[in-house]
Amino acid sequence: MDDLQRLDETRDVIISAIAQSMVIYGVTPSVGRIYGVLYFAEQPMSLDNIKDQVAMSKASVSNGMRELLDTEMVIKVWRKGDVKDHYIAEKDFFRNYIAFFKKKLRQERNLIVKAIEQTQPIFEDIANNSSDAAVSKTAKQDLKNIKDSESYFHWTMCLANAMESGEIFDYFPKNNK
Numbered sequence: 001m002d003d004l005q006r007l008d009e010t011r012d013v014i015i016s017a018i019a020q021s022m023v024i025y026g027v028t029p030s031v032g033r034i035y036g037v038l039y040f041a042e043q044p045m046s047l048d049n050i051k052d053q054v055a056m057s058k059a060s061v062s063n064g065m066r067e068l069l070d071t072e073m074v075i076k077v078w079r080k081g082d083v084k085d086h087y088i089a090e091k092d093f094f095r096n097y098i099a100f101f102k103k104k105l106r107q108e109r110n111l112i113v114k115a116i117e118q119t120q121p122i123f124e125d126i127a128n129n130s131s132d133a134a135v136s137k138t139a140k141q142d143l144k145n146i147k148d149s150e151s152y153f154h155w156t157m158c159l160a161n162a163m164e165s166g167e168i169f170d171y172f173p174k175n176n177k
Contacts, residue, residue: 011040025100030056031064035073035089044077044086072099094174098163105160109153116146
């Protein structure tokens with residue numbers, strides 16, 4: 001086995017580990033493999049180049065690339081003289097982690113806040129106007145539970161903001177040796 005083949009096989013081990021670890025964050029292994037291939041790419045790659053490396057259909061690579069672009073794990077770059085889009089991996093894992101979790105924290109908050117805004121008036125109406133004492137009591141408890149969750153959402157927004165500003169690294173330094 002020559003050194004180039006050994007290098008490729010060694011990279012494949014890391015690419016597979018990256019793909020498997022991304023499953024923890026809700027990313028499919030195939031999308032993780034696309035990221036892994038781009039992570040080791042020495043030059044920006046087109047969808048066709050990526051497709052050949054990961055042995056997936058161009059449509060699957062394109063869908064995976066949209067997901068990676070959306071999470072800011074890859075960047076679309078322009079290459080002079082080429083009309084095809086090319087991509088590079090964002091190799092800063094700190095940045096990837098922060099971008100991913102900022103987005104997820106804000107999505108979670110927005111979903112729950114929207115549901116609370118939609119349902120809170122109904123809970124209040126039932127709590128205050130129900131002729132069934134047990135139902136009224138349950139609605140009051142539900143309102144209390146919603147109120148109690150506000151501190152969690154405030155905390156998650158503070159966390160997301162600290163991630164975005166970089167303040168988080170004041171408490172958890174990148175090079176904490």
